[in-house]
Amino acid sequence: MQLSYLLEEAVQRLKPLNWTKFVSMQRRQPLKIVASGLKSEKAIVFDMMETESFTTVEELTFCMHASMLLPGIAGPMMNIGRKNEKLQQILRNNHGDDFEPLMDALVYEPLPYRSAISEGATHVVVLRTKPDGVDVLGNPSLLERLLLRRFFLRKNTLPNIYRRMRRQEHKHLYANDVIVLNDAVNHDTRGYTDTSSPHLLPIALPPGSPEISRLETDRDEILLGVRRGFARAYDALVLDPKERGRGMAVAMKCFPDTILKYDPLEILANTTNKGSSAFEVYMRSCYPHSEEILENAARAIYKE
DSSP states (O other): HHHHHIIIIIIIIOOOOHHHHHHHHHSSOOOEEEEEEETTEEEEOOSSSSSSSOOSHHHHHHHHHHHHHOTSSSSSSEEEETTTOOOOOOOTOOTTTEEEEEEEGTTTTSHHHHHHHHHHOOOEEEHHHOOOOOOOOOOOHHHHHHIIIIIIITTTTOOHHHHHHHHTTHHHHHHHHHHHHHHHHHHHOOOOOOOSSSSEEEEEOOTOOHHHHHHOOOOHHHHHHHHHHHHHHHHHHOOGGGGGHHHHHHHHHSSSSGGGGGGHHHHHHOSSSSSSSSHHHHHHOOTTTHHHHHHHHHHHHHHH
């Protein structure tokens, strides 16, 4: 997996993040990024305002890379210097006492609602990727076992993490979190303003819904998965009771079939307007009144 393409080429060059706007938003709605610290053996939360974990877009994408890093699949371990006040990338595979190796939050907090609660959140929405009713445990394949041994024992000398992953303890934690969250929402009859304890709202696809593989590359399948997730979230969160159940109809407007009719890489490679989305560029190139079409579509979506 080329996470560097997403986090460096796309976020920093092809479609650069508006850093000034991002920084201003951190004072009102701070972004918290959760990763697993493999020496401290706990979840680590990065943010901009409190811990100054990141102060530039490069440092932000470093934290995101660490939080998305699947062992043995998405590249080498990420590391931070423990004694440095600000986050900085250092030489990989250097696991001395001064450094903390990082990887995906799934090891210690696969559903990071605990971190949100510990930082004072009173209302927590948890978006789950797996439908209700599926087996979230399973047994590791031979390939997975070989990857774990090579990655955590031979390359990085982290026996405790190897044992945790080998015993599927992270999956047991995920399964327990699903039970806790579903139980909380099914038995919480308090009003919205009662914050004596946190309100927890997990959102997942209904039982029997098809899953999208982690390694799926087919655009049609990915788009269908995006629509299903959007529709479920819309139906759960929309304020107007009359709108509930219309999630898929709204998803079709937000993510139309037209998305599949162009190659985003080809369009971005042939336009000087790198800040625009590839879909916007495609629409302008195909339709003489594309600006009006896009504006009307956006107005209809936001109205709903």
